[in-house]
Amino acid sequence: MKMRGFAMLGIGRTGWIEKDVPACGPLDAIVRPIAVSPCTSDIHTVWEGAIGERTDMILGHEAVGEIVEVGSLVKERKAGDVVIVPAITPDWGSLEAQAGYSMHSGGMLAGWKFSNFKDGVFSEYFHVNEADANLAILPESVDPAEAVMLSDMVPTGFHGAELADVQYGDSVCVVGIGPVGLMAVAGAALRGAGRLFAVGSRPVCAEAARYYGATDIINYREGDIVQQVLERTRGRGVDKVIIAGGDNGTFAQAVAMVRPGGRIGNVNYLGEGESIRIPRAEWGCGMGHKTIAGGLMPGGRLRMEKLASLLETGRLDTSRLLTHRFRGMEHLEEALLLMKDKPRDLIKPVVIF
Ligand code: NDP
Ligand code: ZN
Numbered sequence: 001m002k003m004r005g006f007a008m009l010g011i012g013r014t015g016w017i018e019k020d021v022p023a024c025g026p027l028d029a030i031v032r033p034i035a036v037s038p039c040t041s042d043i044h045t046v047w048e049g050a051i052g053e054r055t056d057m058i059l060g061h062e063a064v065g066e067i068v069e070v071g072s073l074v075k076e077r078k079a080g081d082v083v084i085v086p087a088i089t090p091d092w093g094s095l096e097a098q099a100g101y102s103m104h105s106g107g108m109l110a111g112w113k114f115s116n117f118k119d120g121v122f123s124e125y126f127h128v129n130e131a132d133a134n135l136a137i138l139p140e141s142v143d144p145a146e147a148v149m150l151s152d153m154v155p156t157g158f159h160g161a162e163l164a165d166v167q168y169g170d171s172v173c174v175v176g177i178g179p180v181g182l183m184a185v186a187g188a189a190l191r192g193a194g195r196l197f198a199v200g201s202r203p204v205c206a207e208a209a210r211y212y213g214a215t216d217i218i219n220y221r222e223g224d225i226v227q228q229v230l231e232r233t234r235g236r237g238v239d240k241v242i243i244a245g246g247d248n249g250t251f252a253q254a255v256a257m258v259r260p261g262g263r264i265g266n267v268n269y270l271g272e273g274e275s276i277r278i279p280r281a282e283w284g285c286g287m288g289h290k291t292i293a294g295g296l297m298p299g300g301r302l303r304m305e306k307l308a309s310l311l312e313t314g315r316l317d318t319s320r321l322l323t324h325r326f327r328g329m330e331h332l333e334e335a336l337l338l339m340k341d342k343p344r345d346l347i348k349p350v351v352i353f
Contacts, residue, residue: 005058005123006332008042008115011049014333017056022119022127026073029131031065031085033329035144036121037350038062038336039087039152040178044271047340051116059336060122061087061114062151064144067135074131082144083135084308085121085128087152088112088299092133103296112296122332136304139312145325145350149179149318150307153348155297156267157183158307160242161191163265163293168192171238173229173257174214176245177205179321179348180267182212184242186316189213197238199225200245202344208320220246229257243268248276251292256282258290266294324349 001021009015024030042059044050063085070077077083090102090111103111113129114120128134138147157180166172172193174184177200185198189212198214200206206217218228230237241254243266254264255278270276283290310316323346326335335349 003124005119007056007058008046008054010055011053012047014046014059014336019058019119021125024069024071024127026071027130028071029067029074029077029128029135030069030125031083031128032068032125033063033065033121033353034082035148035350035352036060036063037148037348038339040339041269042115042336043340044269045115048271050269050271057115058119058123059115060120062148063121064138064147068125070131077131077135082138084138084147084150084304086134086155086299086304087114088297089114089129089134090300092130092300102300103298109296111299134299134301136301136308139308142308142311145322145352146311146318147308148350149321149348150304150311152297153179153321154183154307154316154318155299155303156180157244158187159295159297160184160244160265160267161187163267163295164240164242164263166191166193166240169194170240171195171233172240172242173197173199173238174242174244175199175225175250175254176243176268177209178245181244182208182321182347184244184267185209185214186212188242190315197229204323204345204347208347211320226253226256238262240265248273251276252279255279255290260284261289263291263293266292267297321348322350323347326351329353
């Protein structure tokens with residue numbers, strides 16, 4: 001049977017293609033999307049060539065869907081289940097997963113399969129490996145469009161707060177307040193951050209950052225962000241920095257604004273260049289106890305179930321991220337281009353099939 005999908009045809013080129021519906025392995029599932037969202041990572045992949053050349057690869061890795069088929073060894077998921085699909089679907093038997101780094105199962109970043117080295121979710125059907133371990137049931141009270149934010153935006157932003165190890169009362173600066181950074185703000189606030197700086201320039205994002213718990217907004221277009229943070233902290237800087245936007249130069253700024261003993265958690269996807277610069281003096285000539293951690297979000301079913309409980313109990317509201325809602329698969333291209341162009345009123349689009 002054939003299906004249609006919206007694909008990367010090559011670096012810088014996208015379009016609709018037709019492919020065979022994927023086959024279901026014994027542990028796997030075939031899922032029909034109900035709601036999907038394009039990611040800034042799709043933009044890095046297609047237009048910056050960040051992961052190299054790909055030909056006719058269906059895009060997308062954020063979805064809620066309905067299972068249409070499960071493999072013979074799947075025990076807990078069944079056809080008809082409505083599920084949250086994490087962007088990262090690890091191989092849970094791998095040594096990396098056993099070591100606690102399931103996102104790198106099978107090799108660095110290899111837990112990221114959709115729209116990386118296999119077809120993604122912008123399609124009539126898609127394949128999910130290890131259905132029992134990777135798919136979480138969508139709670140009945142949760143809107144599928146809002147739950148799509150659990151695939152990637154919430155776990156990535158929250159992982160930024162984990163990587164930075166935000167503690168009660170910490171002063172925190174979140175650099176970048178697109179949907180990922182906004183969820184980093186929300187995650188840092190849930191973990192007990194005190195003063196919470198949010199760096200961005202678009203008013204729609206700044207307002208949302210305040211809603212999610214930012215105490216101070218810093219506009220990077222209105223002067224050096226390091227200076228702005230130092231001025232507002234009487235020269236001391238912040239305990240923790242979460243990088244969720246900007247470019248390679250943001251690292252130097254993060255190192256400069258974090259206090260000795262502080263931590264930087266990076267979840268930004270660096271799409272260009274050979275290396276990043278760490279400023280020597282600001283890094284304490286190598287002795288500043290300023291830790292830099294960078295990571296791909298953790299995926300899998302348990303993480304999805306725990307994050308879904310935050311929506312179910314009302315502790316987190318992702319509806320605020322959804323500035324553009326489209327109905328119908330034919331709007332996928334439009335939604336993806338919004339992520340590329342980032343109009344002033346956009347935080348995140350969602351496409352409901
Ligand atoms: P957006 O492009 O929507 O947001 C980027 C943010 O960074 C905006 O607030 C933007 O400000 C701000 N920004 C841009 N330039 C600068 C600068 N020079 N200094 C400070 N801030 C700046 O991206 P997303 O939120 O969608 O994604 C953020 C990153 O996370 C992307 O690189 C994405 O690929 C990555 N990602 C990583 C994942 C992981 O697992 N680690 C998973 C998913 C995404 P404004 O627009 O207001 O001017
Ligand atoms: Zn993504």
